[in-house]
Amino acid sequence: MTSPAREYTSVVRVAGPLMAVSGVGDAAYGEVVEVRLPGGGTRLGEVLESRLDLAIIQVFGGTRDLDTDITSVRFTGVPMRMVVSPEIIGRVFDGSAAPADGGGAVIPGKVMDIAGSAVNPTARAYPEDCIETGISAIDVMNTLVRGQKLPIFSGAGLPHSALAAQIARQARVLRDNEEFALVFGAMGITNEDAQFFLDEFEDTGALGHAVLFINRADDPAIERIITPRLALTAAEYLAFDRGMHVLVILQDMTAYCEALREVSAARDEVPARRGYPGYMYTDLASIFERAGRIYGRKGSITQLPIISMPDDDITHPVPDLTGYITEGQIVLSRDLHRKGIYPPIDVLPSLSRLMSGGIGEGKTREDHSAVSDQLYAAYAKGRRLESLVTVIGDEGLSESDRRYLAFSARFEREFIGQGRAGGRAVEESIDAAWDLLNIFPEEELNRISTDLIEKYRGGAEQ
Amino acid sequence: MTGRIIRITGPVVEADGMRGALMYEVVHVGEDALIGEIIGLSEDVATIQVYEDTTGLAPGEVVERTGAPLTAELGPGLLGMVYDGIQRPLEVIREGMGDFIIRGASFPALDRNRMHAFTPVAEQGAVATPGTVIGTVQEGNFIHSVLVPNGIEGTFVRVADAGDYTITGEIATVLVSDGKEVPVTMLRRWPVRVARPVAEKLKPGAPLITGQRVIDSFFPIVKGGTAAVPGPFGAGKTVVQHQLAKWSDADLIVYVGCGERGNELADVLRQFPALTDPTSGEPLMGRTVLIGNTSNMPVAAREASVYTGITIAEYYRDMGYDVALMADSTSRWAEAMREISGRLEEMPGEHGYPAYLASRLASFYERAGNATVLGSSDRTGSVSVIGAISPPGGDFSEPVTQNTLRVVRVFWALDADLAHERHFPAVNWLTSYSLYPDDVEAWWNEQVGERWGEMRREMMAILQKESELEEIVQLVGPDVLPEDDKLSLHIAEYIRESFLIQSAFDPADTFCAPEKQYMMMQLITDYARYGRVAVANGMLVSAIVALPVAKRLLRLGAVPGAEFRNYFEETLREMKEAFHGSGGGTA
Numbered sequence A: 001m002t003s004p005a006r007e008y009t010s011v012v013r014v015a016g017p018l019m020a021v022s023g024v025g026d027a028a029y030g031e032v033v034e035v036r037l038p039g040g041g042t043r044l045g046e047v048l049e050s051r052l053d054l055a056i057i058q059v060f061g062g063t064r065d066l067d068t069d070i071t072s073v074r075f076t077g078v079p080m081r082m083v084v085s086p087e088i089i090g091r092v093f094d095g096s097a098a099p100a101d102g103g104g105a106v107i108p109g110k111v112m113d114i115a116g117s118a119v120n121p122t123a124r125a126y127p128e129d130c131i132e133t134g135i136s137a138i139d140v141m142n143t144l145v146r147g148q149k150l151p152i153f154s155g156a157g158l159p160h161s162a163l164a165a166q167i168a169r170q171a172r173v174l175r176d177n178e179e180f181a182l183v184f185g186a187m188g189i190t191n192e193d194a195q196f197f198l199d200e201f202e203d204t205g206a207l208g209h210a211v212l213f214i215n216r217a218d219d220p221a222i223e224r225i226i227t228p229r230l231a232l233t234a235a236e237y238l239a240f241d242r243g244m245h246v247l248v249i250l251q252d253m254t255a256y257c258e259a260l261r262e263v264s265a266a267r268d269e270v271p272a273r274r275g276y277p278g279y280m281y282t283d284l285a286s287i288f289e290r291a292g293r294i295y296g297r298k299g300s301i302t303q304l305p306i307i308s309m310p311d312d313d314i315t316h317p318v319p320d321l322t323g324y325i326t327e328g329q330i331v332l333s334r335d336l337h338r339k340g341i342y343p344p345i346d347v348l349p350s351l352s353r354l355m356s357g358g359i360g361e362g363k364t365r366e367d368h369s370a371v372s373d374q375l376y377a378a379y380a381k382g383r384r385l386e387s388l389v390t391v392i393g394d395e396g397l398s399e400s401d402r403r404y405l406a407f408s409a410r411f412e413r414e415f416i417g418q419g420r421a422g423g424r425a426v427e428e429s430i431d432a433a434w435d436l437l438n439i440f441p442e443e444e445l446n447r448i449s450t451d452l453i454e455k456y457r458g459g460a461e462q
Numbered sequence B: 001m002t003g004r005i006i007r008i009t010g011p012v013v014e015a016d017g018m019r020g021a022l023m024y025e026v027v028h029v030g031e032d033a034l035i036g037e038i039i040g041l042s043e044d045v046a047t048i049q050v051y052e053d054t055t056g057l058a059p060g061e062v063v064e065r066t067g068a069p070l071t072a073e074l075g076p077g078l079l080g081m082v083y084d085g086i087q088r089p090l091e092v093i094r095e096g097m098g099d100f101i102i103r104g105a106s107f108p109a110l111d112r113n114r115m116h117a118f119t120p121v122a123e124q125g126a127v128a129t130p131g132t133v134i135g136t137v138q139e140g141n142f143i144h145s146v147l148v149p150n151g152i153e154g155t156f157v158r159v160a161d162a163g164d165y166t167i168t169g170e171i172a173t174v175l176v177s178d179g180k181e182v183p184v185t186m187l188r189r190w191p192v193r194v195a196r197p198v199a200e201k202l203k204p205g206a207p208l209i210t211g212q213r214v215i216d217s218f219f220p221i222v223k224g225g226t227a228a229v230p231g232p233f234g235a236g237k238t239v240v241q242h243q244l245a246k247w248s249d250a251d252l253i254v255y256v257g258c259g260e261r262g263n264e265l266a267d268v269l270r271q272f273p274a275l276t277d278p279t280s281g282e283p284l285m286g287r288t289v290l291i292g293n294t295s296n297m298p299v300a301a302r303e304a305s306v307y308t309g310i311t312i313a314e315y316y317r318d319m320g321y322d323v324a325l326m327a328d329s330t331s332r333w334a335e336a337m338r339e340i341s342g343r344l345e346e347m348p349g350e351h352g353y354p355a356y357l358a359s360r361l362a363s364f365y366e367r368a369g370n371a372t373v374l375g376s377s378d379r380t381g382s383v384s385v386i387g388a389i390s391p392p393g394g395d396f397s398e399p400v401t402q403n404t405l406r407v408v409r410v411f412w413a414l415d416a417d418l419a420h421e422r423h424f425p426a427v428n429w430l431t432s433y434s435l436y437p438d439d440v441e442a443w444w445n446e447q448v449g450e451r452w453g454e455m456r457r458e459m460m461a462i463l464q465k466e467s468e469l470e471e472i473v474q475l476v477g478p479d480v481l482p483e484d485d486k487l488s489l490h491i492a493e494y495i496r497e498s499f500l501i502q503s504a505f506d507p508a509d510t511f512c513a514p515e516k517q518y519m520m521m522q523l524i525t526d527y528a529r530y531g532r533v534a535v536a537n538g539m540l541v542s543a544i545v546a547l548p549v550a551k552r553l554l555r556l557g558a559v560p561g562a563e564f565r566n567y568f569e570e571t572l573r574e575m576k577e578a579f580h581g582s583g584g585g586t587a
């Protein structure tokens, strides 16, 4: 894309988030445009489709106040880019990377294409360094590793923000002291949520190593299409150019997908499910795959996107497609939340696919994997029995069944529901698990080998 | 032979001035000569799907025709390679262009400078027909037969001496019917969308042994067979595919990562060189070709990736090998079709998929099979195809699952509930099926033991019974069941917990040899038999459960293969004694 800048006033149509400019001829696909409004001011846009006689443009600042008369469009000849330098750390930007903290523009260090490029799969180093989050349900049963993309699936009113903030505060890699940065990309979050994160980062001193991009609920919806890409470009710079370990929180990817749907609808595209475009999987992958590690480079990008499930429905296209791309998910449960359990993590549908490489002897503890499996099996059985009891009562239950019910209740209250204050070290969490598993006689611990049972099962009720 | 871009929308480009261009012809698009393929023609306008990111392309830029369709390069040197969807060598690209994929990479799939030690087989004057072996090259642990290419028939006027040749070096000359002498090298090109011909398709062959109990013993697949693995996210499709790539007894593996995660390929690349092929003892990577077009790589190349993969599989089949191809995930391939079709503004069918979805799926799976190959009546080879499916919302009624089920013969239905409980592999034993058990029973009888079919049916019947009983339990509770039903529930639990559950991450259990599978089945079915007699004689199930021998059946999988026979015999002995003392000894 080398064509020089050209300017046109031939806007022929404005509809929804899109506008069409005629007579351009050589608009490059993906080229950035600057739209000058009749009343002054400029907005950024990007070429979505280019024909010999027409360019279709999505306008990130929204199309309000545009006209087909005076509005002029400057084609810049370059794709969407962003200026980065070490100074972005500690800064707050809006959803289009304009300073939002009263500070000046970033002094250019490097200019990066915000779409990023795909990492050559053969260059990827497999993530296997366990991150201790201090949260038992994650550390023992859904271990997060450096370079993973692990979303939080949540619902309206559930404490996903608190959980994300807590993870950001507590996360540390065992036996390691490397440079760490936090990138926060917010799409369509409420002022309250934005303030929560700002306060949180300020109080904990996290702001000193964080970069924030905030598109609020009342900011242009279409801008949400670029916000996560800006955040990830900053993250890639910090990770792969500056060698830092970056944790990226993206909230809320559902708002991002809604923006995508809006553009698609404005283009009359054939939708896949519930109006979302057929290419949403590919589009989301172009965001989530920007996590990971690369051979020979020091840094890493770990993603913690937050997905709100409309109607708590995990089969909704946004969580569904996300789950198909990310390396697991942490699912929050309204039931647990109602029971007053924090964090209300439902471990059964939760998963960390990179767990097995990050745990075990030399990493966490040799019994980690078996203990986790046993907790899953026992809790699943306990939950099944619980629903049985609601139908038939607990009359006919065996001794063993009762143990499972007791286990489940304690597991939720004590192990999952560890409360907001502080975190537990991984070993502490594994010990807490053994404490619960002591309810069972040895032969019911069928996911744990006899050797491990002998070694780690302490204080059993003999 | 050049046209001009008139429209760009995502991965689809239209160009005019293209009269005379052929459907599926490869073209070079724009100043960076991006690779594309013609997928529609109307008057002088060609619609092109571009295999690379089209950002920066502008109307007016040129489109060059190549006159050739999208082909795969075939020859010695494929094994161990990692390619993108259009067979560009990813490791070579990384060396040449860095860690991130940049557009316009142009590297040949096969190294032009590498020397291969060629040993002639054909003799001067002999008849040369497609598939005739000209000579061989030792490719790692495999004998790579260099065959007479399709379309060439005549006699050998020259066959090269033994020696080192590059793939473009001449290794034979064939005199064809019109008196022309055609030089032949080791390099072949084949249009990926066309199936390579065989002499005759054969009936299903021996089982493809995978070392996964729920597959081999419950829902087997054969060499040359087809299987689908649908399941919601996180249900274990990729792990199943990786397990098959690691442990199945195919000679060669083609693994197509079609629109999935980069880290999953990194995982294969990390593990395979270190793991050894259970049959040959050689590093697994040496029997594997990887096609990796991850979800963030261009969507049109994803569409092509499954064809590139199966063409390579057929090429080795033609030498007489049993090749297994895994495609993870065929849904991403179908979505790539849908995305391209949408950009073409074609009339959408169900869920927005193009109307030709069903026929594309069918003709892809049709390329699997067991066959007598061209060139020799006694050389047979096979291509087995195992495709993962990622149904939206885990709902199997969607078009990709349904259209695939019409053409495949094995269905491993992965289940979210099982996965949530960490029952892995999460293959649902009630809804899954295989149409091959009758075909493979003879193999088991001859190679392992006579009772395979009978034990298999018994175990499946117990599980069926369990699901019926479970419905009753849901209504009235477990304590009202008669003792023999309680026993069925108890045995069913052992079948699930001890036999069906098999952790891919447990070194002792990740691969389970057929002999061990058979012994496990024997232990469980014998236990069931003793138990039934004991219950008939008045023994309570709670007493059976408490027998020390019952505990020995709990972690059968974790007992290493080498120790298993001893464990098996010891357990049988204990079982006999235990039940003898408890009134069940007459079993």
Ligand SMILES: Nc1ncnc2c1ncn2[C@@H]1O[C@H](COP(=O)(O)OP(=O)(O)OP(=O)(O)O)[C@@H](O)[C@H]1O
Residues within 6 Å of the ligand: A323, A324, A325, A351, A352, A353, A354, B231, B232, B233, B234, B235, B236, B237, B238, B239, B240, B260, B390, B424, B425, B426, B502, B503, B504, B505
């Ligand atoms: N046989 C197995 N043994 C142990 N764990 C397993 C097994 N199969 C699956 N798992 C667990 O389930 C997780 C998810 O499996 P996998 O990645 O194969 O799912 P998938 O169906 O391919 O999902 P997606 O559609 O999102 O790619 C694995 O990371 C692993 O933890």
Ligand SMILES: [Mg+2]
Residues within 6 Å of the ligand: B237, B238, B239, B260, B328
């Ligand atoms: Mg998968």
